[in-house]
Amino acid sequence: MNESEPDPVRVVVLGGGTAGWMTAAGLTRMLQGRVAVELVESEDIGIIGVGEATLPHIRGFVESLGIPEADFMKATHATYKLGIDFRDFGRIGESYIHPFGSFGEELAGVGFHHYWLELQRRGLAGPLGDYSLCVAAALANRFTPPAADMSLGSTYGYAYQFDATLFGPFMRDFGLSIGVTRHEGLVTEVERDDESGDVTALVLKDGRRIEGDLFVDCSGFRSLLLGQELGEEWEDWTHWLPCDRAAAMPCTHATEDIRPYTTATAMPAGWRWQIPLQHRMGNGYVFSSAFVDEDAACEAIREAAEGEPLADPRVLRFRPGRRSKSWSHNVIAVGLASGFLEPLESTSIYLAQMAITYLIELFPEGGRIEPADRDEFNRLVDMEYDRVRDFLILHYHATERDDSEFWNHVRTMQVPDSLADKMELWRKAGRIEKYSDGLFYDASWIAVYVGQGYLPERHDPRTGIVDPERLRTAADGLRQEIESTVAGMPGHVEYLRRESARLAEAS
Amino acid sequence: MSEPRESMRRIVVAGGGQVGVLAAIGLRRALPNCEVVVIGLPPDRAAFADHSATALPFTNKLHDRLGIEETQLVLAAGGSHRLALRYFGWGGEGQHGTMPYGGTADPALQTRFAQQWGGGPRNIAGERPAGSLAEVLADAGRFAPPPPDTDTPLSQVEYALRWNPPAYRDLLIGLAQQMRVAHVQGRIAAIEPDGRGGVAAVAIEGQGRIEADLFVDCSGCGAVIASALSEFVAIDWDDTLPVRRVLLAPPGQAMLALEDRVSLLADGWLSEQAGRDGLQAVLAVGEGVSDEAAARALRSEPLAVIPVSPGCAREPWIGNVVALGDAAARFEPLGFLNLDLAHRQLALLLEMLPGREIVPLERAEYNRRAGLMFDTVRDTLALHYASPRARDVFPGIEPPDAVRVALDQYVRRGRLPFREEAPLLKQEQMELLAALGFAQGQAPQHRTMDPREMEAAQAEFGAKAKAALEFAPPYDRWMASVLQPKA
Secondary structure, three states: OOOOOOOOEEEEEEOOOHHHHHHHHHHHHHOOOOEEEEEEEOOOOOOOOOOOEOOOHHHHHHHHOOOOHHHHHHHOOOEEEOEEEEEOOOOOOOEEEEEOEOOOOOEOOEOHHHHHHHHHHOOOOOOHHHHOHHHHHHHOOEOOOOOOOOOHHHOEOOEEEOOHHHHHHHHHHHHHHOOOEEEEOOEEEEEEOOOOOOEEEEEEOOOOEEEOOEEEEOOHHHOHHHHHHOOOOEEEOOOOOOOOEEEEOOEOOOOOOOOOOEEEEEEOOEEEEEEEOOOOEEEEEEEOOOOOOHHHHHHHHHHHOOOOEOOOOEEEEOOOEEEOOOEEOOEEEOHHHOEEOOHHHOOHHHHHHHHHHHHHHOOOHHHOOOHHHHHHHHHHHHHHHHHHHHHHHHHHHOOOOOOOHHHHHHHHOOOOHHHHHHHHHHHHHOOOOOOOOOOOOHHHHHHHHHHOOOOOOEEOHHHHOOOHHHHHHHHHHHHHHHHHHHHOOOEHHHHHHHHHHHHHHHO | OOEEOOOOOEEEEEOOOHHHHHHHHHHHHHOOOOEEEEEOOOOOOOOHHHHOOEOOHHHHHHHHHHOOOHHHHHHHOOOEEEOEEEEEOOOOOOOEEEEEOOOOOOHHHHHHHHHHHOOOHHHHOOOOOOOOHHHHHHHHOEOOOOOOOOOOOOOOOOOEEEOOHHHHHHHHHHHHHHOOOEEEOOOEEEEEEOOOOOEEEEEEOOOEEEEOOEEEEOOOOOOOOHHHOOOOOEEEOOOOOOOOEEEEOOOOOOEOOOEEEEEEOOOEEEEEEOEOOOOEEEEEEOOOOOHHHHHHHHOOOOOEEEEOOOEEEOOOEEOOEEEOHHHOEEOOOOOOHHHHHHHHHHHHHHHOOOOOOOOHHHHHHHHHHHHHHHHHHHHHHHHHHOOOOHHHHOOOOOOOHHHHHHHHHHHHHOOOOOOOOOOOOHHHHHHHHHHOOOOOOOOHHHHOOOHHHHHHHHHHHHHHHHHHHHHOOEHHHHHHHHHOOOO
């Protein structure tokens, strides 16, 4: 306790996009007084900012920064999100919701989905989503925060859908308010230590030098420090995830209702998103340039969008993959500079947040980097990326679609062994490979497998022992309880209005 | 359209110890239409899981699921409760610490400890305040198992059970008989391969031949069925775990206590386990300790001296044979991990229960997860031998890489990397390391934690502890009231 406080570690964040400001704000807040964070950004460089839909983890991040949920939602025109509606992925005309929640409950140690498969076989079950409160609430356009007890009402989580172009600036204002120093300018030179190879300073166009102990590369795909300067290798995953472009186009809302979920609709050469915000609908076509050209993709999103366009389609280019190391020397990449996975499961902001959290946990006190901490950081980041990667590939590979070259390619491609084994285990025994670290657990895998019609050949032998009538009664009971719980929830729009009215009154 | 898998028709459980009988109960309960036959092979003396008089809190959940009532264990099998394990002398002479089950959950309280009691060897011998209700209760000798469905100040307290192994086994056998688990007695005379890497049938001396879909080998360290398979490979843990002999003392006086102890002595470690039918002392020594020195350390002539050669099966499930308990992993009885591991393996088997046709990938998944269990058990033991004084008592042992990483992270940063399928919760591991005399470093995100937040956490804990102490009766009084014959 009585050690004298060392000088704060000088952290230089390069890049003022979502990842950059999240990093700057996160480090400044969680490592109070022990870091001095400077952020370099340039108005000449646009930000990608497509991460409009999020995962429930974002709530913890916002909360740990000490930002009230209401302020944050108001500033970013946020709506609530209960999951993603996937349409036409397994087969054209079919859809399912991947919820932030579970399906049914296990019984005598056997997962609910086994019983569901058994009821399904006997023609006694509805769609799997009927047994998920989260799915039912989403489909009914209703929302209320989950209960804190152990009741049915506690079996889901939620995230936000927000305007990413407002989230970055919101984080910037917050970061500046808690002491982040901002430098406007273009980096023209990176200075390094001759001996160690560590980065020592960034030199800006006007000659200013920004020195630092630690550099966080949030420069996006350019990966100016980790990729360009340090030459950290890029592992390309295009062969598994061929989408490399997005044509984004905001629209007005076409209906009064605002869905408490994101929609992902499969397209001939990729898929398109619809993300309902308070004031508009985010739209975009994520496509593979190997299968459709940019003009055609822009045309396709124009045609598909339901509301009035608020702008022309804007094309974004990306590459799926990750750096073989996200932390090298004294440079840590966060966000796109470290890796990219397409937004199919809204993981972009999560992946940035995950890297920030681990960086804080493994932060080099006094600026001295222990190789063991760097290795640990890289191990954790790789594990997270790889697990998400397999889950995304599943969405493309578990399909019957043969109506376009793109779908033929992804349906027949060779997937990573790690995924092939998972799929085979599911196919043969209806079981999910278990892990507790990283993202996407049993319920998520089951939602996608079942939703895309990739059903097991066999399920648990114990389901054959239970009397099917009793099973049906139990399942029907659950379905009715879900129906009546949903009926008691306010509509999503109503809840949003009520909340904002309540807050306006309180202030 | 998915079909239910054809259910197994007969399962043979080899081994009539407490692991085998419980496995039979679990399997029979899962598949009431499947015949379950126990071959009553007596487990060898080195089968520590089979002879263990206690496990960890996980076992309570398994018992619950399998219909084994805690009250029955208390009334009919000498059951008693353990809330914490105390470590003496691992960090240095005179140093001691406590690992309560459930750990210290509040990060603010953890941080306070790390700030005041971590930070260097100078602090490790100091008396650290209790950070968990389990520890507070153990210190005060007050406890009563909380009723399952009501919220009481004791509801969050985790505990392990102890029992009298023969009585516990009798109780299990009674239940197995009720459930019509079959039983044959006799040596296995022959093992008939099925031509697919597994076993078609076993011949029992004087009893004939038994075919089965699945063979669960709970026969102890010898793994009589599993080790007969050509693909069975044992992994040696000799390089990591130094204990070569375990000496059992004759049972001491009956002792009711909410804690057990493991002390590091000059020649090995001494585990003292309380219990209603006598304190059980166990001494474990490495190579080069004479029998006389060992007996002196044990303070009595040993009842038995058991050689230990630690290791595990590379794949506990081969063909249609699953090795469980000591047949799958054998190691010294430090920290009561032996039976806990057997029970977690059993739970995994029940979770992944196959049909008549076993799918290779489900076997692979079982082996992957069981392998993680083995590795983390080995590494939890290795943490003990990496402690400051254990390095002198058991020289020449190199901790595995994962242990080195974990210790480095704990000491420098106050964090532990997450490990899948580990026997202890992360918080329990934190407490274990503190109890073993490692000084916890401070997590960067907690260094600047507002002192008021820590005060508040301390105050909140204080209030909870007070409520728990007021609610809990003295443990001996509670026990007496339960055992009193009802009028």
